[in-house]
Amino acid sequence: MDAEDGPIARPRKGPLAPWLAQAAVLDALRQRAGDLPGAARRGAGRLGRAVAALMLPDVDDDGLSGSGGLSAMAWSRITFLEEPVCDGCGAGMADDHDTLSPGHRCLGCEAAPPAFDRARAAFVYDEHSRDLVLRLKHADRLDLVPTFTLWLRRAGVSLIEDCDALVPVPLHPARLLRRRFNQAAELARPLARASHRTYLADALQRVRDTGTQGGLSSRGRQRNVAAAFGVSRAGAMAVRGRRILLVDDVLTTGATAEACARALKQAGARSVDLLVLARVKSARALPR
Known part of the structure; x- marks a missing residue:
């Protein structure tokens, strides 16, 4: 056969x-x-x-291994997200939702759709995966990027297939100078190259230094990133009429991703999907 x-x-x-x-x-x-x-x-x-x-x-076209040097115990503790997930925010759905049709959304996304069109995450951000993510973000563990790229390609295969270009969530120049690299860009660049998609490094810009989002409530985060992102003139030409895949490391309340999606759509993007390495376990809360 x-x-x-x-x-x-x-x-x-x-x-x-x-x-x-x-x-x-x-x-x-x-x-x-x-x-x-x-x-x-x-x-x-x-x-x-x-x-x-x-x-x-777990070997891609460049011969990169997907183990990332993780022990079997560390690997087993990571909760990878698989279908069924909410099409809007990427949160995992309960076991009794196995027969849901593609595109199904959680109650939070149905009641108040996010600014981005669809979202996917590779795994749940929790006490077992937090250190792994923070190694990239704060410990300069760029050796983990090939593994993370493989995980993102699996989680976001449908989003990558549908997109025209990848855009990383940007850092403000002052923070980029302190941190020396943007973790979202380090994820998006090899992902775009491996998937044969356009990489738009500077189309989206953080025009206001918002400081850390840690410790802020959902509404506090929304206020913190209000008007924090913009699209350059050259960036607007690059995103106009195109399907954009926004890439970041972690999705919590979604305030940053939504602010970025709004800026890209205002600049003329046809659609904006979101792909993150990890997201919190809970789905979007119902609006009050």
């Missing part, structure tokens, strides 16, 4: 082919586990990821 006739076919061409194939492997395994109770289904999901990893090793 030809490989393309089977239920799990590996696409033969295209930069996203390995990740589309892995998605097909996992989808087929989920279908077979659909009638299992919740705990057994979660176990089947973990088994499915292991099987997919064996069938399609």
